Amino acid sequence: MSPPPLRGLVLAATVALPLAGCAKKAPDPIEQIVVRKPGDPPVVVPLASTDPVAAGKRAFAASCSACHAASADAAKGVGPALYGVIGRKAASVPGFAYSAAMKGSGLTWSGPEIEALIANPQGIVPGTSMNAGAVSDANARHAIVQYLKTLGPKG
Ligand code: HEC
Numbered sequence: 001m002s003p004p005p006l007r008g009l010v011l012a013a014t015v016a017l018p019l020a021g022c023a024k025k026a027p028d029p030i031e032q033i034v035v036r037k038p039g040d041p042p043v044v045v046p047l048a049s050t051d052p053v054a055a056g057k058r059a060f061a062a063s064c065s066a067c068h069a070a071s072a073d074a075a076k077g078v079g080p081a082l083y084g085v086i087g088r089k090a091a092s093v094p095g096f097a098y099s100a101a102m103k104g105s106g107l108t109w110s111g112p113e114i115e116a117l118i119a120n121p122q123g124i125v126p127g128t129s130m131n132a133g134a135v136s137d138a139n140a141r142h143a144i145v146q147y148l149k150t151l152g153p154k155g
Contacts, residue, residue, distance in 0.1 A: 056147030059140045063118075064133055070151050079130060084152035085109050086145075090125075101127030111145040118144065 060070065067078035074081050080093035090107040091098040105125045107113055116123065118141050121130040135141050 052143040052146040053150055055140070056143035056145070059135065059144050060147050063135050063140075064144065067130075067133065079133075082148060082151060085114070086111065086149050086152065099125075099127060099129040101125050102129070111149070114145050114148065115141045 060068075064079075064082070069075070069077050069081040070083060072081065072083040074083075080096040080098070086109060088109050090105045090109060091103040102125055105128075107125070113124065115138075117125065117130070118133060118135045119138075120134060121128050135144065
């Protein structure tokens with residue numbers, strides 16, 4: 001006996017969208033079942049937010065916040081606070097014990113420099129005491145920088 005034919009029903013789309021930039025955290029799956037008749041226009045399934053600032057905030061929480069504070073008045077952590085870091089000269093948070101390597105780096109933190117730092121800290125500042133925090137995913141690095149840009153007086 002054959003199963004009854006499914007007439008007029010199209011069952012479409014269970015979508016699980018891995019959101020770029022949050023590799024460490026399991027992505028929130030979006031599930032939607034769309035029932036439509038043949039000939040109906042295609043259904044647009046709403047996607048998860050691809051807002052890079054939101055993705056960067058999550059990636060920062062996962063990869064950076066253990067050592068870095070995001071607020072101006074935070075107590076010092078293992079690393080210097082990153083509030084206002086975009087456009088800031090390297091090694092310029094008063095009272096933070098930077099490595100000689102960071103003090104001598106001559107860098108000013110623009111987006112691309114921060115992306116390079118978190119791709120491979122020793123690559124851009126050989127001898128830095130930032131011994132962890134490398135982020136392997138380029139989208140996540142970019143998203144983190146978009147988030148860092150919101151931290152500061154202009155953010
Ligand atoms: C294990 C702790 C640790 C983690 C995790 C970490 N950092 Fe760092 N970071 C440091 C330390 C320590 C320094 C100071 C390095 C030095 O003086 O050589 C630093 C320095 C920096 C600087 C230079 C700041 C300045 O004032 O010159 C930036 C930018 C930075 N980190 C960004 C990040 C980002 C973004 C992440 C996450 C992707 C991250 N760090 C993860 C410890 C960490």
